[in-house]
Amino acid sequence: xxxxxxxTALLVSAPLLMVGCVSTGDKGAADSVGSxxxxxxxxxxxxxxxxxxxxxxxxxxxxxxDRSEIKPEYMxxxxxxxxxxxxxxxxxxxxxxHTDERGSREYNIALGxxxxxxxxxxxxxxxxxxxxxxxxxxxAERPAVQGHNEAAWADNRRAIIEYEAGGQ
Amino acid sequence: xxxxxxxVGLIFTLCFSVLxxxxxxxxxxxxxxxxxALPVAIVPFKLDGGAPPAQDIAAVVSADLSRSGEFxxxxxxxxxxxxxxxxxxxxxxxxxxxxxxxxxxxxxxxxNGSYQVQxxxxxxxxxxxxxxxxxxxxxxxxxxxGPNVLLSKxxxxxxxxxxALAHHISDLVYEALTGYRGAFSTQLAYVTVQFANPKKPPxxxxxxxxxxxxYNPRPLLTSKEPIMxxxxxxxxKQLAYVSFERNRAGIYVSDIETxxxxxxxxxxxxxxxxxxxxxxxxxxxxxxxxxxPKVYLLDIASGKLQQVTFxxxxxxxxxxxxxxxxxxxxxxxxxxxxxxQVDLAGNSVKRLTFQGNYNARASVTPDGTKMVMIxxxxxxxxxxxLDLSTNQVSVLTxxxxxxxxxxxxxxxxxxxxxxxxxxxxLAGVSIDGRVGLLLPAASGEVQxxxxxxxxx
Numbered sequence: 001x002x003x004x005x006x007x008t009a010l011l012v013s014a015p016l017l018m019v020g021c022v023s024t025g026d027k028g029a030a031d032s033v034g035s036x037x038x039x040x041x042x043x044x045x046x047x048x049x050x051x052x053x054x055x056x057x058x059x060x061x062x063x064x065x066d067r068s069e070i071k072p073e074y075m076x077x078x079x080x081x082x083x084x085x086x087x088x089x090x091x092x093x094x095x096x097x098h099t100d101e102r103g104s105r106e107y108n109i110a111l112g113x114x115x116x117x118x119x120x121x122x123x124x125x126x127x128x129x130x131x132x133x134x135x136x137x138x139x140a141e142r143p144a145v146q147g148h149n150e151a152a153w154a155d156n157r158r159a160i161i162e163y164e165a166g167g168q
Numbered sequence: 169x170x171x172x173x174x175x176v177g178l179i180f181t182l183c184f185s186v187l188x189x190x191x192x193x194x195x196x197x198x199x200x201x202x203x204x205a206l207p208v209a210i211v212p213f214k215l216d217g218g219a220p221p222a223q224d225i226a227a228v229v230s231a232d233l234s235r236s237g238e239f240x241x242x243x244x245x246x247x248x249x250x251x252x253x254x255x256x257x258x259x260x261x262x263x264x265x266x267x268x269x270x271x272x273x274x275x276x277x278x279x280n281g282s283y284q285v286q287x288x289x290x291x292x293x294x295x296x297x298x299x300x301x302x303x304x305x306x307x308x309x310x311x312x313x314g315p316n317v318l319l320s321k322x323x324x325x326x327x328x329x330x331x332a333l334a335h336h337i338s339d340l341v342y343e344a345l346t347g348y349r350g351a352f353s354t355q356l357a358y359v360t361v362q363f364a365n366p367k368k369p370p371x372x373x374x375x376x377x378x379x380x381x382x383y384n385p386r387p388l389l390t391s392k393e394p395i396m397x398x399x400x401x402x403x404x405k406q407l408a409y410v411s412f413e414r415n416r417a418g419i420y421v422s423d424i425e426t427x428x429x430x431x432x433x434x435x436x437x438x439x440x441x442x443x444x445x446x447x448x449x450x451x452x453x454x455x456x457x458x459x460x461p462k463v464y465l466l467d468i469a470s471g472k473l474q475q476v477t478f479x480x481x482x483x484x485x486x487x488x489x490x491x492x493x494x495x496x497x498x499x500x501x502x503x504x505x506x507x508x509q510v511d512l513a514g515n516s517v518k519r520l521t522f523q524g525n526y527n528a529r530a531s532v533t534p535d536g537t538k539m540v541m542i543x544x545x546x547x548x549x550x551x552x553x554l555d556l557s558t559n560q561v562s563v564l565t566x567x568x569x570x571x572x573x574x575x576x577x578x579x580x581x582x583x584x585x586x587x588x589x590x591x592x593x594l595a596g597v598s599i600d601g602r603v604g605l606l607l608p609a610a611s612g613e614v615q616x617x618x619x620x621x622x623x624x
Contacts, residue, residue: 101571103505103526103542103544104485104498104529104572105396105397105529105572105615105616106397106440106454106484106485106529107485107500107505107529109396109417109438109440109484110484113437114482136412136415136416137437137438138394138412139396141394141396142370142393142394142412143369144369145367145368146367146370146613147590148569148590148591
């Protein structure tokens with residue numbers, strides 16, 4: 001429990017700890033970010049998932065309105081995917097961040113990127129390398145479902161881990 | 169609550185069926201009308217010979233003027249007189265009906281698909297008087313005496329340009345009666361989104377351009393991946409926008425006439441919110457490089473980038489002040505999205521919005537006096553203005569989930585996206601908030617309208 005809290009504290013207190021999108025191989029940004037993440041990652045190596053290995057298939061995580069903190073119930077599944085990446089360095093994922101439609105579109109793009117970064121940070125804390133992860137934010141532009149009500153918004157405020165060709 | 173009460177008194181059951189034409193995707197429905205709108209009559213134009221033209225000019229002008237909210241247009245079926253020249257007008261008839269101005273005209277086929285079109289705008293408040301109003305355009309000498317003619321013009325036009333001519337006439341009438349340049353001969357860019365299955369993400373995104381009344385829509389780009397943030401170049405010839413067609417964000421520019429396009433930026437992370445500088449040489453853009461979104465200036469010719477905002481907050485949605493010397497932008501540096509201004513000479517930043525817990529996507533009127541933005545006060549997202557001298561916030565809309573406000577180039581109207589009847593649609597509101605209208609599309613969701621600059 002303490003460790004979970006510690007992890008959460010690290011996630012919340014490190015807003016600048018972000019991962020570079022590596023699909024174009026841009027230099028500076030991704031490198032410096034990677035080393036930051038390694039520094040934090042070494043401190044939490046032994047965090048265990050409370051949800052076991054069966055959660056690897058759970059790859060969509062929902063958020064509260066205008067928030068980018070990961071809800072505790074998703075931590076186990078994200079950690080399982082992070083371990084999977086650590087154990088299989090050839091695997092690649094793409095983390096997508098999405099928002100509901102409320103507010104302004106470009107601000108939502110920024111919010112979606114924060115959500116994707118939050119997920120990517122957990123993956124890296126579990127040992128995934130930054131070059132295994134690419135990030136894209138779709139903001140409100142690619143809703144999971146059509147609709148303009150609370151139910152649709154809840155479905156649309158999400159981050160997704162997508163394994164690239166080759167599967168999990 | 170007051171906001172809604174205000175509108176109840178203004179509801180005007182004016183519903184246009186002017187856009188039943190096959191090419192029109194948008195049906196315009198006026199939901200709020202100005203109680204002080206100027207009563208005018210647009211008399212159906214007389215056909216002086218030959219086949220009727222492709223467009224009913226008077227109907228197009230009537231729809232334009234009604235949509236502006238500045239006018240209350242007399243229904244044609246109530247007219248007992250149908251003059252086509254000022255000389256034929258019986259001024260007392262129009263005056264007793266309360267009409268302030270009457271537009272008359274005629275159309276004559278010239279062969280080869282061309283038409284001669286004559287129009288005259290008569291001020292019916294000034295009696296039969298002989299005096300000319302200062303500044304009135306009376307270039308047809310024969311009708312200068314008699315009724316008080318505000319405007320008299322003759323055009324030779326091809327049938328296929330008849331609708332454009334009608335909008336031009338609307339512009340002339342609007343300017344003669346309000347003093348503001350008309351913006352009817354302009355265009356809208358917007359994005360339509362289709363869902364093949366409502367339980368799955370959208371199947372198709374189309375960046376479209378249409379006339380300002382929704383007619384003549386044509387696709388500029390169709391994609392299975394999102395398209396967003398269209399921004400017009402100041403000369404109206406190009407459109408910058410964000411496309412996810414390579415499964416990540418890139419800023420592209422398309423030439424509207426040829427459709428030729430090029431990718432301008434595709435950095436890791438966010439490539440968003442392009443906004444053309446007033447001189448057309450730069451784009452303000454937002455890049456995150458996989459970290460935090462910040463505002464940059466992109467020199468279009470050289471590709472050189474200059475960062476203009478700094479720090480760890482989200483900065484996005486840059487928009488140029490009319491003088492090109494500063495940008496306004498949305499930032500959460502204070503904890504919530506608010507609008508800030510950055511001076512491009514020294515990068516100094518000041519906060520502009522203090523009222524409401526969410527102010528975003530701001531742009532400034534051409535005269536620099538007001539800012540239009542998304543505003544959340546108690547709960548709904550509405551379109552509001554901020555008076556830049558008094559700091560007074562005025563909520564303009566009674567709709568909800570409003571977004572993407574875009575100003576007409578004359579600063580008199582704002583087009584935005586809202587939700588009506590469970591679908592995202594375009595809507596318009598006058599800059600004083602007293603006139604509202606909905607522009608529902610035939611199908612799908614319509615979002616992110618961007619009003620073009622003046623095109624002539």
